[in-house]
Amino acid sequence: MVCAFILSACATLNDNDRAALERHSVSPALTARMSHGEPLAVPDIIELSRKGLPASFIIHYLRSTQAPYSLKVDDVTQLKNAGVSPDVINYLLATPAAYSPPNPYPPPFPPDPYYYSNPFVPGYPMHH
Numbered sequence: 001m002v003c004a005f006i007l008s009a010c011a012t013l014n015d016n017d018r019a020a021l022e023r024h025s026v027s028p029a030l031t032a033r034m035s036h037g038e039p040l041a042v043p044d045i046i047e048l049s050r051k052g053l054p055a056s057f058i059i060h061y062l063r064s065t066q067a068p069y070s071l072k073v074d075d076v077t078q079l080k081n082a083g084v085s086p087d088v089i090n091y092l093l094a095t096p097a098a099y100s101p102p103n104p105y106p107p108p109f110p111p112d113p114y115y116y117s118n119p120f121v122p123g124y125p126m127h128h
Contacts (some may be wrong), residue, residue, distance in 0.1 A: 039067035055085035
């Protein structure tokens with residue numbers, strides 16, 4: 001069976017998406033969370049996968065929420081053991097870099113090698 005779906009950028013489900021979830025017997029609670037554009041938990045992603053929704057549907061929904069996922073090793077193991085597509089797992093692992101807010105504190109500048117190698121700079125360690 002091929003699922004037709006179009007998820008909007010605001011992470012709400014259209015009629016085709018809801019119909020796909022219903023055809024695959026996704027729980028009403030998960031369907032409601034997805035209808036509100038909520039980020040999904042690991043068990044939710046496993047349910048979608050086990051119910052037979054294609055990886056592209058799951059990834060498209062996850063992308064539309066723009067939620068970063070910080071998966072632990074146990075989470076990845078649980079997803080793999082449940083048969084979740086490697087594409088979905090790889091997407092989840094990439095979300096912290098894609099959707100986390102930028103670091104407000106830039107990394108410090110590396111030390112200036114000129115400063116530490118020039119004996120004429122004040123403060124240069126003098127070895128006697």
